[in-house]
Amino acid sequence: MNKLNRKAMFLFFIMISTVFISGCWSQKELNELAIISAMAIDKNEDGKYVKTIQFVNPGNVAGGLQGGGGGQGPAVTVYTATGDTILEAHINASAKVSRRLYHAHANLLVISEEVAREEGIDGIIDAFERDPEVRTESKIVIARDAKAGDIVKSLTSIDKVPSEKVNKTLLVTERARGENIVVSIQDFISVSASLGREPVISGFRIKGEPEKGKKMENVQQSELDATLEASGLAVFKEEKLIDWYEGDLAKGTMWILDKIQQTDVKVSWKGKKNAVVYNVIRQKTNVSADTKNTYPEMTIHVRAEGDIRELTTPVDITDPAVISDLEKEIEKEIKKQLEKAVTRTQKNNSDIFGFGEVVHRTDPEKWKKMKRDWDDEYFPYVNVNVKVDAFIRRTGLRTNSFHSNTEK
Amino acid sequence: MEKAKISAYQLFVLIVLFELGSAMLIPLAIEAKQDAWLAILIGMAAGFCLFLVYYSLYAYYPDTPPTDYAQKIMGTVLGRMIAFLYVLYFVYLSARVVRDFGEMLVIVFYPETPLFIMNALMVLVAVYTVRKGIEVLARTGELLFVLVSLLAISGLFLIVVAGIIEISNLQPVLEEGMKPVIKTAFTQTLYFPFGEIVVFMMILPYLNQPKKAKRTGLLALGISGVTLALIMALNTSVLGVATVERSLFPLLSTIQAIEVAGFLERLDVSFMVASVIGGFFKITLFFYVSVAGTASLFKIKEPTQLAYPLGVVILLLSMMIASNFTEHLQEGVDIVPLYVHFPFQVMIPVILLIIAFFKKGKQNDQAINK
Incomplete structure (x- = not known):
């Protein structure tokens, strides 16, 4: 009897522990997450940050070439939100998105030239470095002659997810031409924190009409109305953009x-x-x-x-x-x-x-x-x-x- | 003292895992800036001396834990007081490590889980292991040491292959001269992590080949010291001093910086596995010696019975010792080394050794070799 009791107790604990140690404390299923692929920071007339967040539409990314699967809609959806700080803008975005904003796959941060020139970007970066979900290997670019938001809103072809396109373009052109540099959040911070060195960041511009770039038609032609293009090196001094090199x-x-x-x-x-x-x-x-x-x-x-x-x-x-x-x-x-x-x-x-x-x-x-x-x-x-x-x-x-x- | 024996290799493994435990996570010796690795190596060399002090005491009393021989050396009353203080010390350190790891897990991986749950889970595992005894812990160590070594080697390989090492970040060497390096070594690294090997005074009597104690201990200390110095050198060269200084867990950032061949990236989980294994051994060893010390001090027949009550004490203490992480860190850097580690790691053992020397004379190795 005693032996049986012990066995029963043992079984009971095993069953209990499946509930407690399986790590479901803050479990989120994939269909509860909105996967962020890129973020862009602008400022509006009221002096508030405008954060533009690019989300991946998983169904529309996969498999154009493999036949079927790929949906008709755009590969990404973009929402914007405003706030006095980066975090506030981010939290405000939740009013528009039906899922939890998930940062871990974001790999691009676009900052507008205006923000970089006028107030510098050190204040923006801290929020990204502090958050354990954000990858500090995400790359930074400066939106040149364009709103940062428009860069992440433009649809691209070949690489359907615009953040991927920007990152890969940077990497390829750094290798082949050497007029642009790949800078991650981490790189920027370590250079910025050093007294003996100032940072440079690559610029990206929209060639063509930004408004047309948002439409699906943009990618349904051989020559896009709006193309994202690496352009120049932004030179910083004391965290502010002061010059473009080309x-x-x-x-x-x-x-x-x-x-x-x-x-x-x-x-x-x-x-x-x-x-x-x-x-x-x-x-x-x-x-x-x-x-x-x-x-x-x-x-x-x-x-x-x-x-x-x-x-x-x-x-x-x-x-x-x-x-x-x-x-x-x-x-x-x-x-x-x-x-x-x-x-x-x-x-x-x-x-x-x-x-x-x-x-x-x-x-x-x-x-x-x-x-x-x-x-x-x-x-x-x-x-x-x-x-x-x-x-x-x-x-x-x-x-x-x-x-x-x-x-x- | 429970009736158990561990082999020299098991002792070696336990020491290495214990030393790496929490020390590899944090910006160790960062007060020495880019010379942190040097401060660690100097701390290690000084740690050798401390270990020799503990070893000499062990050589005088190879079969009894320090909680007992303190009474033989200092007399019953004073000896018991010292032994009791040591038990408190071990309990406190155990709680500190629980807190360290709970905070690390909450900050990095489980932001929405309460700290208490993290700490409770870890203490629960430690209680279970302590109840099983030192032999089980040692065997677990043998098993997991292989895993940790594999992670370390593959991690090192990937960091090198990823091409993220900037040796120039380690220069200029000795920018401010030797002073800050020596200062860091003797105010920080000597006590944490190397001096913490003092817990092994309680473990050494279990060793089945007492002759090998000295060599094993020194070798283990040396390997963990070199590993820690390498880790800090890598952190500094990958991230730069400025970033390491501001990081709570620089090793994590270093591992996150690895991007090889477009798919070997986001290896955070290997950091987590290695750190949780190290943390487990550190917590459990502190916990185990608290239990063993209490049992020998109060002549308790079944030491394992103490695991649950002491576990609760450690759990609650880990929650209470600081109201936030900043306070916890500040205590760890400013108060603990000087006012807690120094007396327990240096002063008391040295006094004990001097008195033992006068009482027993120069018979050091004889007791072991007979």
Whole structure:
């Protein structure tokens, strides 16, 4: 009897524990969640934050290509809400959404240029960093010449979820062109918190008409009415946006930040512009500081390797002497880009290159005196030497260009 | 003392899991900024000395727990007082660790679950384990140590592969000279986590090969010290000092930063598994020695009977010791090391050792080797 009792008790406890330890305390089924894919922050005329939240419509994302499944509606739905703080706007959004807002899959935060220029973005970021549900690996971009809300409202093709499209575009263009940088919330915070460095964030703009971008018709044509496009680097100083870098300036900045993976360098040959296009395959940039004098002296050393990928004029690239001359031209061109970026940045008094951090590492003692007014008192007067070593390794499948033959 | 024996390997595993327990979660030694790893290593070296003190006491009395030999050394009255204080100390630390882990789980993973439930569940598991005795705990340790090691190795591998390490974040080394590093080592890391090995004074008598105690203890301390230093170096190099300083659980942020091949990401769960395992051992070991100490002090025949009442005490204490997490952390950094750890980890053991030396003379290893 006693034995039976014990068995019964044991069974009873096992059954009870299925209720208590299965972790259903705050269980949420998938159909109770509204999965956020991107968020955008604007400000309205009353000075309140406008938070635009992009939700994934799971049924409409899946399977266009696999046949069936994919619904007719747009892949995302967007709601906006206002509030004095980010959190308030977020909570207010719940009045419009039938499900619990679920952050863990959000991977994009868009901030409007206006907000970034006028009040800076440090105040916005804290709410995102503090919340354990938000991923600090989410990427940040600045909406350029557009409302941040419009960026997340635009429908996109190929990648149907716009936040995916923005993230992937950033990643691809950072790799291939090197004028944009992928910055996550975490990256932004760690740079922003450092005294010896100021952040840069990529810009995104809408090419076309934002109003048409919201309609399904936008993605039902070969050329979209509104396309999201990576555009420029937003330069910050003391948490506020102060400048946009594009083209050579952006590239020069990316070189110094050692973020270039691949990019093209056009050089002229015998007076002809853009005669040779050099494609960088890999590079390494080192920045070092010499702190003997009052103003530190920085040396940027670039070592690039790459191929010749395009000849617009006949150049005899079978001749090693020509190759080494070309290398010199390429070095000059890269050096020009870097110097351009340095000059402009020193004018901006904003050390986006992290020279301050290098000085800090090299000479901690001197840095202590400089760190408080590094950006305004020291950084603009730093002497910067640029040294570039470029190597042409290969020339593609062909040696000389076919127009070498037609020349005669 | 229960009749149980553990092997040297089991002791090793218990020490490592215990040392890593809560220390790997927090920004350990961050007062030393980017030199935190160095402060940890120095703390570890000093921890070796402390362990040798405990070991020497053990060598004098290889078969009795300190709650007993304190009475032999200091006389019954004073010895009992000391033993009682030690029991309180262990109970308090156990409650602190319960609180640490309860808060961690609530902050990171279960924001809507009350802290009490978290703490109660953990204490419940600890009570169950303590009732089963030290041998079961040691075997559990052997099993879970493999899991934790696998997580650690794969975690390290993924962090390296993800390419998120910025060695320059660790520079400049010794920016402010040695002073802040030494200060951090001797005001923080020495006591937490290395000095906490004092609980193993109560576990050492269970060792089946007393000869191996010294080597095992030092090796385990060394491995956990190097691991902790590596963890802090990784945290700093991945996140930067500024972020680590502001993080409650920097290791979590480091793991979240891993993104490999587009799908090996959001590995938070491995952090949770490793930390809960470590926390379980830390709580249970503190809890176990509280029970064992109480039993030997009050001559209770069945120590396991104490598990439930002491469990309730620890649970309630864990809820009461601080009204919010900020207060709990502040106590842990400012008050506990100096006013609680220092007397119990350094002062009392050293005094006991000196008196024991005069009483028993230089017979150190003989007792063990005979």
